[in-house]
Amino acid sequence: MEAEGLDWLLVPLHQLVSWGAAAAMVFGGVVPYVPQYRDIRRTQNADGFSTYVCLVLLVANILRILFWFGRRFESPLLWQSAIMILTMLLMLKLCTEVRVANELNARRRSFAAADSKDEEVKVAPRRSFLVLRSLSMFFCVWGDGGGKGKREGDRKRGENFR
Secondary structure, eight states, X not given: OHHHHTHHHHHHHHHHHHHHHHHHHHHHTTTTHHHHHHHHHHHTOOTTOOHHHHHHHHHHHHHHHXXXXXXXXXXXXXXXXXXXXXXXXXXXXXXXXXXXXXXXHHHHHHHHHHHHOSSOOOOOOOHXXXXXXXXXXXXXXXXXXXXHHHHHHHXXXXXXXX
């Protein structure tokens, strides 16, 4: 009989806890990126932030949304994915802007230093060159199936058919 008398309190309390848990699920993944966004904006330095993490999270959340079309799950998780995608896009936009601005400033300084000829400027190796070089090495070494071993294998196959 007391349980019936407390329904007026328990039902709204249960609804409030349910909404609070849903809000925590939706916005809980974004909270750690707020101070990081503010720090990158304040210092104009994105060196400690990995864009590969953003890529992984973007792919994971896009896949989760696509999975939702096949098998429906709770809507707070769907909203969480949408908000995380927006957050990752904002973080990538900020990091791209900061890195481009820093790179332009570094180039301006290197041109100014080259004009004065008082300072020696060392340019860091480009990542794209290193990636291209390692890919070309990979395909040169492994692309022909190991060189002589492939030719010997062809001869053996030819002997089997005679």
